[in-house]
Amino acid sequence: MRRRELLAQRLIILAISFTAGLVVIWLTSSSPVQAIHSFLTVPFSNRYFFGNLLTLMIPFIFTGLAASISFQANEFNLGIEGQCYFSALVGTWLALQLGEVNRMLAIPLIIFVSAVTGGSFALISAFLKSKYAVNELISSLLIGYSLIHVTDFFLEGPMLDLQAGLIATKTIDNGLMLSKILPPSNFNSGFFWGIAFLIIFYFILRKSVFGLKMTIYGQNSRFSEYMGIKGSKVVHKAFFLSGAVAGMGGIIDILGVHTKMIRGFSFGYGWTGIAVALIASNQNTPNARNNPIWIIPAAFLFAFLESAASTSAIFSDLTPEISKIIQASIFFLVTVSFWKKSGDHQTT
Amino acid sequence: MSESVIELKEIYKYFQVNHAKALQGASLSIKKGMIHGLLGENAAGKSTMMKILCGVHQPDKGNIFVNGDRVVFSSPEDALKAGIGMVYQHFRLVEQLSVLENILLSTFEKGYKPVRKKCWLQKITQLINTYGFKLDPVVKVNTLSVGEKQLVEILRILFLNVDVLILDEPTTVLSEYEKEALFDVLKRLKVQGKAIVFISHNLNEVLELCDEITVFRKGKNSCYQKKGSFDKGIILREMLGGDYSHFKNIPFKGLKEKILEVKNLSYNLSERQLLKGLSFELYSGHITGIAGFAGHGQLQLFETIFSAKADYNGEVFYKGQDIRHWSVSEKRKQRMAYIPEDRLFHASALSIPLMYNLIANRLEGKPFTKWQMMNERSVEQKAKELVLDYDIDTDSVAIPIGMLSGGNIQKAVIARETHNTPNLLFIHEPTRGLDSAAIMFTYRILNDLKQSGSSLLIASSNVDELIEVCDEIYVIYEGAFVHHARKGSFDKRLINENLAGFFQPHDERYVRKGNKYEA
Numbered sequence: 062m063r064r065r066e067l068l069a070q071r072l073i074i075l076a077i078s079f080t081a082g083l084v085v086i087w088l089t090s091s092s093p094v095q096a097i098h099s100f101l102t103v104p105f106s107n108r109y110f111f112g113n114l115l116t117l118m119i120p121f122i123f124t125g126l127a128a129s130i131s132f133q134a135n136e137f138n139l140g141i142e143g144q145c146y147f148s149a150l151v152g153t154w155l156a157l158q159l160g161e162v163n164r165m166l167a168i169p170l171i172i173f174v175s176a177v178t179g180g181s182f183a184l185i186s187a188f189l190k191s192k193y194a195v196n197e198l199i200s201s202l203l204i205g206y207s208l209i210h211v212t213d214f215f216l217e218g219p220m221l222d223l224q225a226g227l228i229a230t231k232t233i234d235n236g237l238m239l240s241k242i243l244p245p246s247n248f249n250s251g252f253f254w255g256i257a258f259l260i261i262f263y264f265i266l267r268k269s270v271f272g273l274k275m276t277i278y279g280q281n282s283r284f285s286e287y288m289g290i291k292g293s294k295v296v297h298k299a300f301f302l303s304g305a306v307a308g309m310g311g312i313i314d315i316l317g318v319h320t321k322m323i324r325g326f327s328f329g330y331g332w333t334g335i336a337v338a339l340i341a342s343n344q345n346t347p348n349a350r351n352n353p354i355w356i357i358p359a360a361f362l363f364a365f366l367e368s369a370a371s372t373s374a375i376f377s378d379l380t381p382e383i384s385k386i387i388q389a390s391i392f393f394l395v396t397v398s399f400w401k402k403s404g405d406h407q408t409t
Numbered sequence: 410m411s412e413s414v415i416e417l418k419e420i421y422k423y424f425q426v427n428h429a430k431a432l433q434g435a436s437l438s439i440k441k442g443m444i445h446g447l448l449g450e451n452a453a454g455k456s457t458m459m460k461i462l463c464g465v466h467q468p469d470k471g472n473i474f475v476n477g478d479r480v481v482f483s484s485p486e487d488a489l490k491a492g493i494g495m496v497y498q499h500f501r502l503v504e505q506l507s508v509l510e511n512i513l514l515s516t517f518e519k520g521y522k523p524v525r526k527k528c529w530l531q532k533i534t535q536l537i538n539t540y541g542f543k544l545d546p547v548v549k550v551n552t553l554s555v556g557e558k559q560l561v562e563i564l565r566i567l568f569l570n571v572d573v574l575i576l577d578e579p580t581t582v583l584s585e586y587e588k589e590a591l592f593d594v595l596k597r598l599k600v601q602g603k604a605i606v607f608i609s610h611n612l613n614e615v616l617e618l619c620d621e622i623t624v625f626r627k628g629k630n631s632c633y634q635k636k637g638s639f640d641k642g643i644i645l646r647e648m649l650g651g652d653y654s655h656f657k658n659i660p661f662k663g664l665k666e667k668i669l670e671v672k673n674l675s676y677n678l679s680e681r682q683l684l685k686g687l688s689f690e691l692y693s694g695h696i697t698g699i700a701g702f703a704g705h706g707q708l709q710l711f712e713t714i715f716s717a718k719a720d721y722n723g724e725v726f727y728k729g730q731d732i733r734h735w736s737v738s739e740k741r742k743q744r745m746a747y748i749p750e751d752r753l754f755h756a757s758a759l760s761i762p763l764m765y766n767l768i769a770n771r772l773e774g775k776p777f778t779k780w781q782m783m784n785e786r787s788v789e790q791k792a793k794e795l796v797l798d799y800d801i802d803t804d805s806v807a808i809p810i811g812m813l814s815g816g817n818i819q820k821a822v823i824a825r826e827t828h829n830t831p832n833l834l835f836i837h838e839p840t841r842g843l844d845s846a847a848i849m850f851t852y853r854i855l856n857d858l859k860q861s862g863s864s865l866l867i868a869s870s871n872v873d874e875l876i877e878v879c880d881e882i883y884v885i886y887e888g889a890f891v892h893h894a895r896k897g898s899f900d901k902r903l904i905n906e907n908l909a910g911f912f913q914p915h916d917e918r919y920v921r922k923g924n925k926y927e928a
Contacts, residue, residue, distance in 0.1 A: 269781055270778045270783055272783075273765060277761060280760050281758040284755060284756065285758070286716065288741075289739075289740075289741045289770060
């Protein structure tokens, strides 16, 4: 019963948001019917566009997963953007140092180092919280923003490739790039890394002892302390895992698509990830356990919006901002509960 | 002969959320100038019936008549217009506002404006005088005692000119003195012609106060009696559907070992001394009671010993070992257990399934976990076992515990804390808010634990209960023990006087903070 309501709720949100988008198209376009048609169909019209749509899903899967890990413990990691961006820089640096080596060993190593980097910076917020009761929401947000500027410093200074013509590092050796699937699009094996981690975290969040501890702590921290679950441990682990997944998302995007660290490549991944996690989570349901598998359709939706807006701009007079309008309405509506739970709630 | 004001006929109500048939053809009539007592176990349907009368819930079937006319209430406002108001068990007051403002709040919707306070002040002062309340309308609500807050709630309803006043378990939060004061108020209201419905599961209270009694059982009115012909035995039988027996205090026959030794335990929170040099010893097969009004340090005592706090003064030894630096999970592994007072928000995680709530204290190792993964099948199996053993009323162990009734949540908490026979068990207010059947059940468990050699420490404000159950009683007042007695020399009057601090100088720095947990 609850599950059906939840699905219906999501569909209503999508319907309202898409309607908002279509209204804007109708008002701004000179040939609205054609514009709407291309908005809805172009991303699926050929291999190239569809491949790029799927490619865009990859970072959203990682950042969405990162956000939903922290949500599970009722903690808010708002530094995903910065963790993702800085870890990509560290991973790129390592990849440039490694040069030509065995890719079967090097790629996992690079991803691992990036993950540890992202996780460590997220961990700072968790420590500040458990030691000095600093609000994790604010500390992760501020640390995340600082990381973006630190990264930009390295990109514009020590690691800048003057020949590149844009603010970026040198190109990573081709042997360290993830394998391409569906050429000529950018779709690459990073997608399977994403799916693999979703499955791993499905088991961690839903089936493991740690997942249960996270849920219990997230639902009632006083109860968890009384049960003998150490709150600080749970928060530390949750933040580390969240940051680590965010970091992996950054470097996998570099190794799969960009071939080098470019300034601003990840702009918005972290925030989109939070929206993805909010759509995929079921915080309003009574048993409050998130199912990370829902991240796949949610990431697909946001990837579709992004790519539909940019591709249809080629074929019609739409601006790419149309996707931002729809995303904004989704963001706005996602925490609304259409079914109020008062009324038939019995208390004796 | 008083006329019938309100009649509810053949009311049916089914709750989809927890598949409960709350009411199955219940009827009730309420008369002017009478106090009507509604008795019944938890989940017997008395609260639901009243919520239907107040328009909070709508009946699936059945009719409501006011002065002979059939009415339909689709919201509490409709009911208020018809002159029916309810005082809820949990207060709905804005703590930072004054009494006057709180009363006026509920009238905004009727078109009044908050201007011209003086005029309102006059009206409300007049109202307070008519009913003889002892209240100052300009003081802030957060400075009032629980009993005074309840008066504000009643006043708020009276201000809306209601004829029928419903009180949902008003006495559970009150002390003995406050209860007497409330009864006086209600009797005065009765004389002025109001109809009063008094919901309770405390039989003696209802017998003392009410003019007529209706007993609810399994969603139906099962018995009706008038003052003068009350028969306690029949009423009890109708409530319980069985026999009622008391706690059997049988002495423990095994070897008495010292389980816990507390030496000169003090705990300060900034300026406030919450615990003042407490010393006591607990033995196996022995029940020790701590008598005291709420907020005199009982919670701090339990929390200091059981939680991982190490910043107390004095010493605590468990089976001879200093436990200052033990973690909660270590204490639990050494078979210490604790049933806190707040079963809803401290002792359970409401949105988590019942089965995980039942084993949440045993998340390490076998049989519920293997290689850091939950073994859901064994969790479910154990949960089903406990549901049967402890008679928890639920269809499934996978539903969130918050969907159960309060009594069943309490049973689940007791099940989790006692099923593996702890060596030491702390219990805070073991029977508060429970109906007689659940009280009997709790006593049986306490007795079983005692007989199997557990050491129990019970804090309660119910002195009768402690005298019945305990082998030894300490009285706590403002964080210090002020009286001590052993079985055989319990003196109820002396305990009660000490409880109220008759022999103590008032300590101004000791601010009672209700039941709030002070971290």
